[in-house]
Amino acid sequence: MPLLQLKDVSKRFGQVVVANGVSLQLEAGDAVGIVGPNGAGKTTLFSMIAGDVKVDAGEILFKGRPITRAAVAARCRAGIGRTYQIPLPFEHLSVFENALVAVHQGARVHGLEGSERALDALVRTGLIDLANRPAGALGLLHRKRLELARALATGPELLLLDEIAGGLTDLEVVELTEVIRGIRADGVTIVWIEHVVRALLSTVDRLVCLAGGELVADGSPREVLNSEAVRRVYLGGAIINEAVS
Ligand SMILES: Nc1ncnc2c1ncn2[C@@H]1O[C@H](COP(=O)(O)OP(=O)(O)OP(=O)(O)O)[C@@H](O)[C@H]1O
Ligand SMILES: [Mg+2]
Structure with missing residues (x-):
């Protein structure tokens, strides 16, 4: 199919x-x-x-x-996950929190498993070292990576x-x-x-x-x-x- x-x-x-x-x-x-x-x-x-x-x-x-x-x-x-042509992260939230919101909203997964999923998305997109940085402080490449991380965090096929x-x-x-x-x-x-x-x-x-x-x-x-x-x-x-x- x-x-x-x-x-x-x-x-x-x-x-x-x-x-x-x-x-x-x-x-x-x-x-x-x-x-x-x-x-x-x-x-x-x-x-x-x-x-x-x-x-x-x-x-x-x-x-x-x-x-x-x-x-x-x-x-x-x-x-179904998507990224947007113009990245619009929650500027005042950290990179990790942005991924976590995507897990909560997109996958309805909470608690420890939710946090692990968010971290996994950051590892896969190479953002883990910036996890505590406010999203608003990121340059374009990292914003694009965060866009990917947020989409991945929802667990797309x-x-x-x-x-x-x-x-x-x-x-x-x-x-x-x-x-x-x-x-x-x-x-x-x-x-x-x-x-x-x-x-x-x-x-x-x-x-x-x-x-x-x-x-x-x-x-x-x-x-x-x-x-x-x-x-x-x-x-x-x-x-x-x-x-x-
Ligand atoms: N919500 C909307 N209301 C009215 N017109 C729209 C809307 N969204 C897109 N359009 C118009 O529809 C057409 C197609 O837009 P779309 O954004 O899908 O193109 P695109 O192929 O993604 O272009 P680009 O390569 O510039 O991103 C354009 O003429 C655009 O102005
Ligand atoms: Mg377009």
């Missing part, structure tokens, strides 16, 4: 069509990258999967069960990463990519929206391209990056040259 299925999902904001009959299927253990120009509907796709945005039409199934109308908290407890590498230096991207590969090796299914294609290519084995709310390509990274449809979408853009050079 597929881990996640989107069937003919459509969504518009006023006149803007952000999903036009999108169908997508993921198997457990997949690592899939999502590319596409700004405004393509990538973040909205995550929001529809995680429940922050309701679909206008179509169906979403997780582990074979319809979740199309389920609340965010229910989807999170079912095993499916992890949706929204431009987690955006704004980082090349070296920082490499460091973060290693963390993500480790998470995948632990058995978590990954869907990763990213403009930093090099980072994606080192991690994913399938690429999907969204443009204007339509899925214009889906296949192996080489196939997708070399496809006519994607070349048209990125006409004159850097993505192809960067990726195939």
